[in-house]
Amino acid sequence: MTASGDEAIQAAEKRAESTRDRNLPQFDDMPIPGDTANLREGPNLNDACLALLPLVGVWRGEGEVDYPTIEGPYRFGMQLTIxxxxxxxxxxxxxxxxLDEDGKVIRPAARESGFWRPQADDTIELLLTHNTGIVELFYGKPRGKASVPAWELGTDAVVRTSTAKDVTASQRLYGIVNGELGFVEERAMMGQELQPHTSALLRRVVG
Structure with missing residues (x-):
């Protein structure tokens, strides 16, 4: 187990050779600390967030979206900043x-923003707002182990505008394997039961 952990650390350091010097653009005249996606720069990570430490960074890659109510599957590109x-x-x-079949960009797609809020009992609150008029409140906990960290979350509440799709529930799993961030989402919407909706594999580009 120790050797496996050592190997994971060495592999992470190797990958960081191309990302360690990159971070989010900063405004020097901000009167408060700016956001950082690089643990080597900016304010120290709060102790409450240590269980989420491996997620901090900018991640970019490709995925697939499919659901009974669309003519999929479709490929997409994605950037996730934590x-x-x-x-x-x-x-x-x-x-x-x-993305089209050749990997060329067709048009912008989904956007979401929010906050991960870890609690003292290891519970994680994840609040997400989507450009499609949906607000989701997830609860979850860390899963996996130190060498393969993962986080599993499910919705406790979903709020929709009058023009949004009829989404009633969602589950998400994030996990880091071989230095890449895997993401899987299941959704119940448009009269369908909870089932796979999107998945993606992202590589670290900052941090």
């Missing part, structure tokens, strides 16, 4: 874009 400002939460922003 940053902090030293307080006991992480800021979350994800942007996606649809």
């Amino acid at each position: 940053a902090h400002d030293g307080r006991p939460f992480l800021a979350h922003e994800a942007r996606a874009w649809l």
